[in-house]
Amino acid sequence: MENQISDASDFAHTRIPKLSQLDTLLRCHICKDFLKVPVLTPCGHTFCSVCIREYINVQAKCPLCLTELRDSMLRSEFLVSEIIDTYRSIRSDILEIIKKPEDNAESRGNTSLIELGSEQDDSLIIDADSNEDDDIQIIESSGRKSLKRTTTDLTGSSSLRNGPRSKYFKTNSKAKRSSTASRIDSMIKKSVELVPCPICEKYFPVKELERTHLDECLTLQSLGRKPKEEPVKSKPVLKKPRVTPSEKSHLLRSHQDSKIEQDDSVSHVDKYLNSTADTGHQRLPKLDLPSMTITQVKQKLTNLGLSTNGSKQDMIARYNYFEILWNSNFCDSLNPVEVSELKRQLLSWEASRKVHNNKGSSNSIGALMTSRSDTQHAYKKLLLNLKTDKFDRKGWCTLFRKQFRRLIKDAKKMRKASIKGKEEVVSDKIQEDLIVKAETPNQVTKEKIADAVVEKPVPDSTNEEHVSDPSPEEQLTDPDLSMDLLDSLGTRSHSA
Amino acid sequence: MASLPKRIIKETERLVTDPVPGITAEPHDDNLRYFKVTIEGPAGSPYENGLFHLELYLPDDYPMEAPKVRFLTKIYHPNIDRLGRICLDILKTNWSPALQIRTVLLSVQALLASPNPNDPLANDVAEDWIKNETGAKAKAKEWTSLYAKKE
Numbered sequence: 001m002e003n004q005i006s007d008a009s010d011f012a013h014t015r016i017p018k019l020s021q022l023d024t025l026l027r028c029h030i031c032k033d034f035l036k037v038p039v040l041t042p043c044g045h046t047f048c049s050v051c052i053r054e055y056i057n058v059q060a061k062c063p064l065c066l067t068e069l070r071d072s073m074l075r076s077e078f079l080v081s082e083i084i085d086t087y088r089s090i091r092s093d094i095l096e097i098i099k100k101p102e103d104n105a106e107s108r109g110n111t112s113l114i115e116l117g118s119e120q121d122d123s124l125i126i127d128a129d130s131n132e133d134d135d136i137q138i139i140e141s142s143g144r145k146s147l148k149r150t151t152t153d154l155t156g157s158s159s160l161r162n163g164p165r166s167k168y169f170k171t172n173s174k175a176k177r178s179s180t181a182s183r184i185d186s187m188i189k190k191s192v193e194l195v196p197c198p199i200c201e202k203y204f205p206v207k208e209l210e211r212t213h214l215d216e217c218l219t220l221q222s223l224g225r226k227p228k229e230e231p232v233k234s235k236p237v238l239k240k241p242r243v244t245p246s247e248k249s250h251l252l253r254s255h256q257d258s259k260i261e262q263d264d265s266v267s268h269v270d271k272y273l274n275s276t277a278d279t280g281h282q283r284l285p286k287l288d289l290p291s292m293t294i295t296q297v298k299q300k301l302t303n304l305g306l307s308t309n310g311s312k313q314d315m316i317a318r319y320n321y322f323e324i325l326w327n328s329n330f331c332d333s334l335n336p337v338e339v340s341e342l343k344r345q346l347l348s349w350e351a352s353r354k355v356h357n358n359k360g361s362s363n364s365i366g367a368l369m370t371s372r373s374d375t376q377h378a379y380k381k382l383l384l385n386l387k388t389d390k391f392d393r394k395g396w397c398t399l400f401r402k403q404f405r406r407l408i409k410d411a412k413k414m415r416k417a418s419i420k421g422k423e424e425v426v427s428d429k430i431q432e433d434l435i436v437k438a439e440t441p442n443q444v445t446k447e448k449i450a451d452a453v454v455e456k457p458v459p460d461s462t463n464e465e466h467v468s469d470p471s472p473e474e475q476l477t478d479p480d481l482s483m484d485l486l487d488s489l490g491t492r493s494h495s496a
Numbered sequence: 497m498a499s500l501p502k503r504i505i506k507e508t509e510r511l512v513t514d515p516v517p518g519i520t521a522e523p524h525d526d527n528l529r530y531f532k533v534t535i536e537g538p539a540g541s542p543y544e545n546g547l548f549h550l551e552l553y554l555p556d557d558y559p560m561e562a563p564k565v566r567f568l569t570k571i572y573h574p575n576i577d578r579l580g581r582i583c584l585d586i587l588k589t590n591w592s593p594a595l596q597i598r599t600v601l602l603s604v605q606a607l608l609a610s611p612n613p614n615d616p617l618a619n620d621v622a623e624d625w626i627k628n629e630t631g632a633k634a635k636a637k638e639w640t641s642l643y644a645k646k647e
Contacts, residue, residue, distance in 0.1 A: 005506055009514065029594040030559060032503045055593050058560045063592040353556075 006034075006091070014098040023091075026084050029063060030055060034084050037333045039074040043067045046077060049328035057320055071286075076332040078275040082268040271334065281330035284323045289316040306343070317353075322346050500528055504554060507597050519601050521552065529554040533565075533601060537644065538609040542636035543571070546644030550580075550604070552597065562591035563600055570643040572636040574613040574622035582607070583617035 008027070011020035028035045030051035037049040045064045047055075053071050055063060062069045284304075289297050297315050298308045306318060325342045397404070508528065511521045518536040523529075533550040537543025549568040555561045565587060567580035575583040586595060586603055616622030625632040 005502055005509070007506060007510070009510070030503075031501070032506055032596075051593070055560055058557075061592075063594040066590065066592065 010095060011098075013100060014095065015100060016098050019094070019098070022087075026087055034088055035080065037328055038077045038080045038084070039332050040077050040080075041069055042073050043069070046080060049074070049076070049332040050324055053324040053328055054321075057324070071327065074332065076334070078272055078334050081334055082272040085271075086268045275334050281326075281336070283331055284326045286323060287319065289319060305339075306346070318346065318350065321349055501558075503559060504529065511597060516598060516602060519605060521597060521601060529558075531597070535601065535605050535608070537640060538605055541609045542633045543573075543608050543640050543644070545646070546640035547646040548608075548644050550601075552601075554597075559593035559596070562587050562595075563597060565600060565604060570639060572621060572632070572639040573608070574611050574616045574618055574625045575607055577618045581617065583615060 006023075008020040008023040011017055011023055026034055028038075028048040028051050029045075030047055033048075035046060035048050038046045039049045039052060040046050041052070041062050043062050043065050045062055047063070052063075052069075052074065056069060056071050060069055061067060287300065289300070292300075294312050294315075297312060297319070301308050301315055301319060304319075304322065306322060308315060310318075322342070325345055326339075329336045329342055505528075508523050515521075518538070519533070521531045521533045523531050531552040531554075533552050535548045535550060537546035537548065546569075548571060551566050551568055553564040555564065565582055565584075567576055567582065569580075570578075571580075577583075582604060584603060584607055586592075586600065611625065613622040613625040621632070624635070
């Protein structure tokens with residue numbers, strides 16, 4: 001889930017397309033991802049803490065309504081935070097459950113209502129290619145009949161096979177026949193069914209439980225009037241659910257899915273109930289660094305244990321971003337992380353910035369290497385002497401031999417491809433590939449270096465799939481050429 | 497540590513899978529922050545039946561900073577100058593990170609539909625527009641058929 005980019009449109013082709021609205025609402029309008037440490041503005045809008053703090057540094061107004069905004073006005077929203085965490089933990093399950101099982105549809109491309117209806121367990125399928133209009137048609141066309149049917153045909157599902165019917169109606173009538181259907185059924189019914197109170201284990205309608213009973217129960221407990229269960233507040237966050245003796249839960253929901261759901265919801269509820277603002281750390285002030293001398297800026301950074309590398313501008317940017325991270329973490333977050341983790345985040349932020357800023361400059365090799373943690377240490381040692389005569393060119397070459405070889409190989413491939421022909425059409429798939437590639441920070445710099453090595457690079461031919469390379473290893477065995485290239489690279493960075 | 501923020505990838509994906517009617521935007525192969533954009537002239541405007549090419553660039557600080565948009569096709573419009581630069585508040589002072597490529601391009605399309613000669617960028621065009629609106633519109637139409645032909 002972390003790597004995959006989820007989007008509200010994931011729900012567009014499920015049985016409950018409206019969930020995409022919920023999905024959208026739980027996202028930050030700045031980063032378009034799920035709200036991370038949500039904070040509320042005085043104008044009533046919610047953003048990720050880091051996102052909005054970053055924007056306030058640029059412009060002190062709300063991105064949505066453009067009213068004035070300062071970061072001291074932000075208030076954290078623990079409830080929203082836990083709602084989102086809960087939702088994120090069950091999102092893929094929900095998607096799975098309400099997904100239209102298009103792929104296992106036997107009669108793909110078959111849009112006839114009657115035939116659709118005649119399918120057995122897959123009868124919930126709307127054709128894979130059907131768009132939303134089709135759905136509407138199906139519901140509408142069956143609307144006339146389904147009214148009658150719900151009253152007469154509820155039990156005899158066999159008589160339904162040859163007729164069109166609404167999706168929801170199908171769910172009801174077939175609930176006992178397929179496990180999918182029964183799960184959906186329980187989801188639909190959930191709103192009216194009785195649910196056990198996690199504390200006293202008596203059953204209540206969901207709404208009543210949420211609105212009034214839970215509060216009452218908790219109050220009673222904290223007063224110690226019902227000592228048979230331990231009070232919620234003393235429970236550790238990750239404690240197993242105290243609800244659901246299995247013989248009771250089966251009345252409500254079918255199986256594991258719902259159990260996981262409950263596990264999570266309980267712990268998130270606990271987390272919310274136990275939430276308090278962290279007061280152990282002081283807010284970092286915003287400083288007018290540009291008007292300070294470079295020594296003063298360095299002093300400020302050293303006090304925080306931050307590096308003083310780079311220009312004054314770099315240092316200012318570093319402090320400002322650290323201030324955002326710090327305040328977001330210690331003022332807004334429900335689970336503040338350690339300072340060391342913040343520093344790690346700061347480092348990776350800086351590294352990704354470097355890749356950006358050095359796009360065109362000759363320092364791109366440096367940027368490439370800073371992003372590699374394994375070689376970083378040795379690389380730093382070597383780099384110390386980069387601008388003097390003591391620079392260990394051999395060592396540098398051996399250290400990055402692998403990378404250089406790969407680059408040479410890529411460059412050769414490119415040239416080969418350019419000779420072979422440029423007629424390859426860039427398909428959608430390649431665009432995807434490019435997007436994926438672009439995520440790795442090496443991409444840009446790699447191409448830059450390739451530019452330096454090969455005189456006539458053809459950007460279109462980065463598509464390696466179409467290039468047949470019979471003996472890639474053989475090409476690398478030309479030591480003179482490789483060393484030449486390495487040398488030229490060495491002098492290149494030397495001149496930087 | 498992605499050099500291309502998730503948000504940009506997401507916006508690109510959506511632009512491709514769920515395009516805005518009358519607008520296309522494709523990222524360049526070499527630079528995924530650079531988009532080739534086409535906008536169809538809105539119906540009922542002097543730019544109707546024209547296809548306008550634009551370039552859009554997402555700066556490093558996007559979405560904290562507005563995207564840079566420029567017309568590549570010559571156009572006779574009071575808010576667009578000879579170099580294709582666009583006078584549009586959301587691209588300047590009223591930019592907000594809650595906006596996105598999609599909304600920006602829609603705003604540009606809306607600007608074509610309703611030129612605003614009172615806040616001009618191309619002064620001569622704006623003057624013409626105020627003094628002789630029908631004439632100016634005719635000229636805009638002429639330019640559209642001259643430079644913004646659909647291929």
